[in-house]
Amino acid sequence: MKKFLTIVAIAAFMTSCNDSSSTKTDTTSDSSTMNNTMSADTTNSMSSSSAMTPVAASEGTMTMKDGKMMVMKDNKWVLMDQKMTCTDGCKVNTNGEVVMKDGKKMMMTEGMTIDKDGHMMDASGKMMDMKMDKK
Numbered sequence: 793m794k795k796f797l798t799i800v801a802i803a804a805f806m807t808s809c810n811d812s813s814s815t816k817t818d819t820t821s822d823s824s825t826m827n828n829t830m831s832a833d834t835t836n837s838m839s840s841s842s843a844m845t846p847v848a849a850s851e852g853t854m855t856m857k858d859g860k861m862m863v864m865k866d867n868k869w870v871l872m873d874q875k876m877t878c879t880d881g882c883k884v885n886t887n888g889e890v891v892m893k894d895g896k897k898m899m900m901t902e903g904m905t906i907d908k909d910g911h912m913m914d915a916s917g918k919m920m921d922m923k924m925d926k927k
């Protein structure tokens with residue numbers, strides 16, 4: 793009886809080891825395929841966003857680039873050729889001057905971005921509080 797139980801235990805152990813190794817092999821091949829796919833997706837997303845400012849730019853976003861005001865149109869930065877009014881009422885001039893709804897003015901500096909809703913970000917992509925600006 794002891795020999796029989798020992799043989800059954802060994803057979804069960806061998807069977808469980810054999811099943812997990814085949815599962816492990818399948819998992820390994822699946823995860824390597826997934827890693828390759830993820831790597832390709834990451835590379836594609838990084839290359840498309842590297843041409844933009846620190847924050848993702850959408851249609852109508854304006855930025856100061858090389859001393860010129862640029863606006864995002866058709867997923868491309870183009871020279872801003874006319875004054876634009878944001879949905880919050882502030883106006884952005886082609887020279888980079890921003891006039892708030894209450895009349896306060898400020899000049900955009902290199903890398904600053906303002907979206908079509910009037911949300912301004914500094915060159916690092918940090919949101920700016922427009923109430924704090926005095927000029």
